[in-house]
Amino acid sequence: MFVYTAQPARVVFGAGSLDRLAEEVERLGRSRVLVLAGERHRAQVESVLGALAVGTFEGAAMHTPVEVTERALTVLREVDADSVVAVGGGSATGLAKALAARTGVDQVIVPTTYSGSEVTPVLGETADGVKTTRTSPDILPETVVYDVELSRSLPHDVTVTSAVNALAHAVEALYSPQANPVVDLLALDATRRLAAGLRGLDVGPDARDDLLMGAWLAGTCLGSVGMGLHHKLCHTLGGSFDLPHAPTHSVVLPHAMAYNAAAAPEAMRRLADALGVDDAPGGVVDLVTTAGGPTSLRELGMAEADLDRAAELAVGTPYPNPAALTYDGLRALLGRAWAGERPA
Structure with a gap:
């Protein structure tokens, strides 16, 4: 028996699709847009939107701090916006979701990285050094515009860590308690595409197409089923120790997989087949090492003295996971991840 609920998001995918941005806003019946974008994309987006753009906020931050959301909320109300267009990575998307959760404004998201959160009804916010998540249909963006041209200039290091962030969504979907045949197919296809994209980054432009498609599929998995140990650890490390979100995923993912391997052997076998490896x-x-991604928490700036506290936080709140979660087990996992050892 399984249950599958499709998320009602509209997706526009293709090179040059940014040109349809104004059309997508008007399709929602909206006419006053607050643009959430950094300096790199702000002028381009405002040009496409024309008179629809009534304001801009450039201060989106990692882990969606509530104080940043409050500042953006002030701007949203000052310009009387009825919608937001967020262009960028997970920080811009998170801010758009936080504004929508508080005001009900419609969201059009234009991802420039591979975070995947744009197709999920999940919002993670940080307050007083603690990151918490909530899920609601009201948080799900109305429209996502995927334009591969926007990701072609993404720096190599950000490309790698962002793609592994997406891969983590596919991996954990396969051993989620809510796993089902539809999500399994999406997760395995996402894994193949993301692996091919990472391996082909120095070969040709088609790698970007694979990465963006894989990120969308993996994000759809994230929005359809619950996540386990890996995501819990990354939220803990990011929210409580201010580690960068995507690089932390690159370091932690193989260690979380190894922790769960004995308890989820079929998922690991299918993942190995999709990756084209034995283990x-x-x-x-x-994959991370060859692509030049980070492999230790130490290089991301985490202090070894904080590992005990991180393990305590991670084990403090129960959540579904194939393997039993123990302080000793998680402390050992974090120790290997901090040192950059090959996962046991």
């Missing part, structure tokens, strides 16, 4: 956790390590 799934080791295959992810090799």
Whole structure:
């Protein structure tokens, strides 16, 4: 038996699709847009939107701090916006969701990285050093515009860590308690595309197409089923120790997979097949290493003295996971991840 609920988001996918942005806003019946974008894309987006753009906020931050949301909320009300267009990575998307959760404004998201959160009804926010998440249909963006041209200039290091962030969504979907045949197919296709994209980054432009398509599929998995140990650890490390979101995923993912391997052997076998390797956790390590991604929490700036506290926080709140969660087990996992050891 399984249950599958399709998320009612509209997706526009294709090179040059940014040109349809104004059309997508008007399709929602909206006419006053607050643009959430940094300096790189702000002018281009405002040009496409024309008179629809009534204001801009450039201050989106990692882990969606509530104080940043309050500042953006002030701007939203000052310009009397009825919708937001967020262009960028997970920080811009998170801010759009936080504004929608508070005001009900419609969201059009234009991802420039591979975070995947744009197709999920999940919002993670940080207050007083603690990151918490909530899920609601009201948080799900109304429209997502995927334009591969916007990701072609993404720096190599950000490309790698962002793509592994997406890969984590596919991996954990396969051993989620809500796993089902539809999500399994999406997760395995996403894994193949993301692996091919990472391996082909120095070969040709088609790698970007694979990465963006894989990120969308993996994000759809994230929005359809619950996540486990890996995402819990990354939220803990990011929200409480201010580690960068996507690079933390690159480091932690193979260690979380190894922790769960004995309890989810079929998922690991299918992942290994999709990656084209014999051992799934080791295959992810090799994928990250070959692509030039980070492999230790130490290089991301985490202090070894904080590992005990991180393990305490991670084990403090129960959540579904294939393997039993123990302080000793998580502390050992974090120790290996901090040192950059190959996962056990």
